[in-house]
Amino acid sequence: MIKTLWYYQKTTMRHQYEALPSGRKVLYITLIALALFIMIPFGLGAAAAGNVFSPESLRAVIVYLMLSTLAVITFVTMPRTFQLLFGSKDIEFLFTLPVPSRHLFAMQFFTGWAGFPLLSFLLLTGLSIIIGAVSGAHVLFYPAATLLFFGLSVLGAGLSFLLNLFLVYILPAHRAQQLTTIISFISAALFILASQTPNIVMQNDSTSLTIEEAPEWLPTQPVAAALFASFQGEGSGVVYTAACLGALAVASLGVLWFAEKHYMSSWQRATEPVKNKIKSTRPGEARSVPYAIAFKEWRAVQRNPKEWTTCFTFALILILMFINFFSSGSALASPWANPASAWSSVHVMLGPAILLGLQQFAAAAFGREGESRWMLRVLPVTPRQIVLGKFLAHWIMTGMTLAGLELLAFLVFGWNIILFFAGLVLTLSLTAVAAASGIWAGASGGTYDEKNPQKRVRFDTGVISFFLNMLYLLLFFIPAWMLLSAGLSLQAKWSGPEPAFLPLWNTAPWQWITLLGAGGILSASGLALLLVYLHLRHGTKELTERGVDYLDA
Amino acid sequence: MPDSPAVEAKQLTKRFKEATAVHPLNFEVHAHEIFGFLGPNGAGKTTTMRMLAGLLEPSGGDGCIHGKSIKSQPLEAKQQLAYLPDKPDIYPKLTGWEFLQFIASVFKLDKNVWIEHARSLLQRFDLTESAGRLMETYSHGMKQKMALTGALIHQPSVIFLDEPTVGLDPKSSRDLRTILRETAADGTAVFFSTHMLDVADQLCDRVGIIHEGRLLQTGTPYALKQEHASYAEATLEDVFLRMTAQKVSQGSEGEIP
Numbered sequence: 001m002i003k004t005l006w007y008y009q010k011t012t013m014r015h016q017y018e019a020l021p022s023g024r025k026v027l028y029i030t031l032i033a034l035a036l037f038i039m040i041p042f043g044l045g046a047a048a049a050g051n052v053f054s055p056e057s058l059r060a061v062i063v064y065l066m067l068s069t070l071a072v073i074t075f076v077t078m079p080r081t082f083q084l085l086f087g088s089k090d091i092e093f094l095f096t097l098p099v100p101s102r103h104l105f106a107m108q109f110f111t112g113w114a115g116f117p118l119l120s121f122l123l124l125t126g127l128s129i130i131i132g133a134v135s136g137a138h139v140l141f142y143p144a145a146t147l148l149f150f151g152l153s154v155l156g157a158g159l160s161f162l163l164n165l166f167l168v169y170i171l172p173a174h175r176a177q178q179l180t181t182i183i184s185f186i187s188a189a190l191f192i193l194a195s196q197t198p199n200i201v202m203q204n205d206s207t208s209l210t211i212e213e214a215p216e217w218l219p220t221q222p223v224a225a226a227l228f229a230s231f232q233g234e235g236s237g238v239v240y241t242a243a244c245l246g247a248l249a250v251a252s253l254g255v256l257w258f259a260e261k262h263y264m265s266s267w268q269r270a271t272e273p274v275k276n277k278i279k280s281t282r283p284g285e286a287r288s289v290p291y292a293i294a295f296k297e298w299r300a301v302q303r304n305p306k307e308w309t310t311c312f313t314f315a316l317i318l319i320l321m322f323i324n325f326f327s328s329g330s331a332l333a334s335p336w337a338n339p340a341s342a343w344s345s346v347h348v349m350l351g352p353a354i355l356l357g358l359q360q361f362a363a364a365a366f367g368r369e370g371e372s373r374w375m376l377r378v379l380p381v382t383p384r385q386i387v388l389g390k391f392l393a394h395w396i397m398t399g400m401t402l403a404g405l406e407l408l409a410f411l412v413f414g415w416n417i418i419l420f421f422a423g424l425v426l427t428l429s430l431t432a433v434a435a436a437s438g439i440w441a442g443a444s445g446g447t448y449d450e451k452n453p454q455k456r457v458r459f460d461t462g463v464i465s466f467f468l469n470m471l472y473l474l475l476f477f478i479p480a481w482m483l484l485s486a487g488l489s490l491q492a493k494w495s496g497p498e499p500a501f502l503p504l505w506n507t508a509p510w511q512w513i514t515l516l517g518a519g520g521i522l523s524a525s526g527l528a529l530l531l532v533y534l535h536l537r538h539g540t541k542e543l544t545e546r547g548v549d550y551l552d553a
Numbered sequence: 554m555p556d557s558p559a560v561e562a563k564q565l566t567k568r569f570k571e572a573t574a575v576h577p578l579n580f581e582v583h584a585h586e587i588f589g590f591l592g593p594n595g596a597g598k599t600t601t602m603r604m605l606a607g608l609l610e611p612s613g614g615d616g617c618i619h620g621k622s623i624k625s626q627p628l629e630a631k632q633q634l635a636y637l638p639d640k641p642d643i644y645p646k647l648t649g650w651e652f653l654q655f656i657a658s659v660f661k662l663d664k665n666v667w668i669e670h671a672r673s674l675l676q677r678f679d680l681t682e683s684a685g686r687l688m689e690t691y692s693h694g695m696k697q698k699m700a701l702t703g704a705l706i707h708q709p710s711v712i713f714l715d716e717p718t719v720g721l722d723p724k725s726s727r728d729l730r731t732i733l734r735e736t737a738a739d740g741t742a743v744f745f746s747t748h749m750l751d752v753a754d755q756l757c758d759r760v761g762i763i764h765e766g767r768l769l770q771t772g773t774p775y776a777l778k779q780e781h782a783s784y785a786e787a788t789l790e791d792v793f794l795r796m797t798a799q800k801v802s803q804g805s806e807g808e809i810p
Contacts, residue, residue: 283650283657283671285664292658296644296651303646303687371642377608379659380631 001099005107012090013111027459039123043130059224066152066220069124073117073156074163080115081160084108085263086168086270087451101263105161113157121153128227138233144241145230148223151248158255165258168266222247289381293389294396300368301397310364310453314357321349343419344484346409347426351480354402354430355469362394362438363446363457363465370450383543387439387536395435402427418517419487425521426476426483429528433472436535441465443539475527482520489513557620559584559711559742560605564614567600567766574600575766577614582742582759584710587733589757590746591789593797597766598746599639602713605744606636618711632660635704639716641696645689649680649699652688653706660707667706674702677728693720701729705736712736714745718752730756754789764797 017025085091085108094104128145131137222244230237287295301307325345369376376386406427410420445461457465490513558581567575575597582588592598603609605616607623607630616623621630644652650671657667675681678698683691688699697720704712714733718726733756737743747753753760754774761771770777774789781792 283654283664283668286654286658286660286662286667289659292655296647296655299651300644300646371640372644374608374636374638375643378606378631378634378636379656380628381659382628 001103002106005094005099005103006110009107009111024459035123036126039126040130043127044134046127047131047134055228059228062224062227063218063220066223067218069120070152070156070159070220073120073153074159077112077116077157077160078164081108081112081157082164084112085161085164086267091267095264095267105263109157109161112161113154117153117157120156121149124149124152132231135231137231140230140233140237141227144226144237147241148226148244151245152223155248155251158252162255162258165262165266168270169262289385290389290392293381293386294393297365297368297390297393298397301393307364307368307453310361310456311358312454313360314353317353317357318349321353325349342413343409343415343423343487347423347480347484350402350427351430351476352473354398354427354434355473355476356466358398358431358434359438359441359465359469360457360462361398362391362435363441363462364453365390365394365439366442366446367448367456368450368453370448372450373448384540386543387443387539390442391435391439391532391536394438395432398435399428399431402431416490418490422483422487422517422521426480426524429479429524430476432528433476433531433535434469436532436539437465437469437472440535440539440542444542472531476524479520479524479527482516482523484520486513486517486520490517557617558582559586559619560588560744561617561620562601562605562614563617565601565604565611565616566613567597567604567609568612573766575604578763578768580761580768580771582711582744584740584742585737586758587737587743587756588745589753589760590744590763591748591750591753591760591793592746592763596763596797598763599715600766601763602636602715602744602746606634606713607631608636633709634711634713635707635709636713637697637700637704637715637717639719641700643688643696643700643703646687648687649675649684649691649702652699653684653703656703656706662707670708671702671706674705674732677732678702678725694722694725697721698725701732705732708739709741711742711744714743716747717745718747718749750788750790750793760789762793762796769796 020028085105088108091104091108095101125146128149129142132141132145222240226237226240226244228237229235229240286292403424406420406423409415410423415423441457441461441464445458447456447458449455489508493510493513560582562578562580564577564579565575566573566577578601590598590602600609604611605618605623607627611624615625618630618633621633623630644655647655653667653671657664657671672681675684678701680695680698680702683695684699688696691699697717701714701717704714717729721729730752733743733745737758757774759771759773760777762769762777772780777792778787778789781787781795
């Protein structure tokens with residue numbers, strides 16, 4: 001049975017590859033070549049860095065790195081494995097056939113492993129070969145590293161499947177369909193933490209590059225021991241490697257046993273219809289068309305947590321900057337001690353997060369129409385009304401949320417009212433630009449994958465949009481500088497000079513500072529208005545030029 | 554309404570790369586008329602309807618709704634029409650009432666008028682209780698009926714329905730036929746495609762038979778039977794099968810007359 005399933009899966013995967021546009025194939029091949037090219041200097045650098053550490057510290061680094069790698073493989077693979085286990089269209093059909101669920105699970109497991117875990121395995125093996133060759137490793141090191149990294153990738157994939165089954169098993173059925181969202185955010189948070197592990201570890205003693213020994217109970221200790229011993233050509237390397245692989249086999253059998261017992265029941269729970277708690281029986285007045293479209297968008301986002309995953313980049317940038325601000329001894333590490341500088345730190349973090357992270361949220365608006373897109377095409381609505389409605393919805397959603405955050409920060413950090421107002425203008429201007437550029441990207445390169453909010457814009461359009469927003473970030477530097485200077489100068493005028501990274505104008509007359517602040521507000525809103533207008537006009541043009549097929553990208 | 558036909562196809566054509574899905578079509582449908590569009594799978598029925606409803610760009614020719622070209626005056630044409638696809642995917646995250654309010658907003662309907670009209674339609678389709686629920690929880694038939702309610706609340710002068718009876722229970726199917734008759738009596742032109750030839754036979758004032766993208770003939774069911782059937786009890790199905798040159802399995806009922 002496995003053979004039949006595997007043949008079917010292999011054929012499907014081949015057809016999927018064949019159906020890819022040739023441009024996409026070229027892109028994938030280029031990316032692989034680029035990764036291979038980068039791997040050589042990266043491996044050489046890692047080999048050179050290894051000489052700086054003492055053997056104990058190096059072992060601790062390897063233990064932590066292996067642990068991070070295992071966590072990254074597990075959590076990054078989780079959303080995809082969730083889709084494979086419960087979301088793929090063919091599973092429902094296959095469950096009606098006399099196929100043991102163990103076999104179905106094995107097929108899905110292999111498909112899941114053949115993604116990110118396989119890529120991780122290839123990259124780690126390639127890197128270890130380069131490092132081994134440069135550092136003069138014993139010949140035993142190469143097969144040991146290959147087998148261990150293979151094992152790590154299989155274990156990571158296995159854990160991601162197991163966690164999905166377990167979560168679906170313990171959570172109420174009506175929550176099951178929303179799990180992918182939670183899983184995506186857990187993955188993102190862990191991915192960030194894992195990528196920050198070396199930083200956090202190094203901060204213990206950054207002068208001597210000495211790292212405390214990793215705790216013995218960590219599951220990656222035997223893996224590090226096996227790599228170390230085989231590197232030096234010790235016989236214990238073989239024993240450690242065999243023991244690790246044995247443990248892996250036991251873990252895999254455990255996963256398969258659990259899967260056989262619970263796959264079918266978990267699938268049934270995960271695919272149960274969602275209970276409906278929403279009731280609305282009070283119809284009201286007809287709204288204006290853009291407002292009606294905006295309201296529809298708001299409902300689609302509000303009632304589907306999956307849509308929030310498009311704000312992932314925003315959260316990622318914000319978390320990364322937050323960690324770095326805290327660890328760099330900046331004003332944000334003690335915001336109450338220096339509220340004015342904390343205000344600057346908050347807005348320096350928010351700027352890139354909004355412009356580079358929030359446009360994807362608005363860009364998903366066109367793809368969200370999905371199978372319902374015939375509605376907008378058959379109704380007497382103009383492309384301009386569609387673009388305006390979608391823009392308003394996304395600007396109001398992001399603008400109001402961030403205005404709420406501004407208010408919270410104002411109350412918590414004790415900023416003065418002028419600083420609060422200046423921050424509000426800046427945030428609302430930036431969210432408007434992010435929403436408008438996102439709407440333009442969705443209108444010109446939208447793909448109608450309503451189930452996956454992450455795949456709602458073509459790759460090329462996404463890249464152009466990202467670079468455009470980088471440019472806007474630079475353009476907004478001038479009004480932001482004016483606002484920051486005016487705000488900090490005013491603060492200094494009231495409460496005495498405080499340390500700040502900008503030259504202060506606290507000795508200048510009030511009128512000058514006010515003029516500077518007003519100039520900042522006017523230029524921020526003026527720039528925002530111009531960019532919003534250009535994006536919306538171009539988005540409307542894109543839809544109009546494509547005529548009635550405008551929603552078929 | 555002006556004297557122009559409610560629906561007019563003028564050399565309406567659709568080509569997809571090499572293949573021609575719809576060869577130049579010419580026909581008219583008038584107000585108060587129920588027009589059945591019949592044809593085997595892949596004959597070009599849906600493509601023709603999608604072009605006339607403004608969902609698909611014609612490769613040649615034009616379609617007009619009360620004299621308004623769907624190509625050059627799409628908004629004016631769409632103001633007068635409603636379309637119900639065979640697979641009514643409607644906003645899953647809206648409740649039935651929210652969806653109807655959206656349609657009312659697009660057509661700028663008076664609050665009291667649209668609510669009253671919607672309530673009466675929802676009652677006829679047994680949707681009163683479920684109209685407050687999210688549409689993602691609806692069955693196929695319920696979605697079909699909600700989409701139809703949305704299509705009817707703005708009282709269009711032309712309504713296109715693609716296989717409207719598929720997925721409906723017998724009562725809803727009968728209610729739909731009654732509503733279509735009433736709608737046509739009020740002056741609306743009803744244009745629908747179906748595979749259920751007995752329904753077309755009973756309901757339609759005129760039918761058009763399309764095969765491989767070519768309109769073979771239009772006429773009343775009675776006239777078509779008179780012209781093509783060789784015995785008195787022949788049904789529209791017999792005529793249809795004869796005209797589309799399909800083979801019928803052996804048996805007394807299936808013999809080609």
